[in-house]
Amino acid sequence: MQPKCHSSLAISGFNRPNRAIQNTDWVSDPADPTQSYRGQIQKGETVWFHDDLFGSGPAWQQVRLADHTLVFINPHHFEPLRQEQMT
Secondary structure, three states: OOOOOOOHHHHOOEEEEEEEOOOEEEEOOOOOOOOOOEEEEOOOOEEEEEOOOOEOOOOOEEEEOOOOOEEEEOHHHEEEOOHHHHO
16 A cells, blocks of 8 residues: 655645656655655646755655655656646
8 A cells, every 4th residue: 555645744835736748657765666656647647846846866856746645756757837727
């Protein structure tokens, strides 16, 4: 079973919506990919980046998924949503 982080303190600050520009994977722990959970984000799905960018090196960025799970993704597979796209 996938661990989920639903604490409002943990997910606060993840307010910048970005849309996947291609199908891409997420991992729960980029430091140990053999022991982490994995999933897929489909092209067009929205994730939320933290207001203060942080992560685990240039290849990984922590984001909040639609179900409020916190995971790590490759930020180069996403583009910011413009205001008119958020309706």
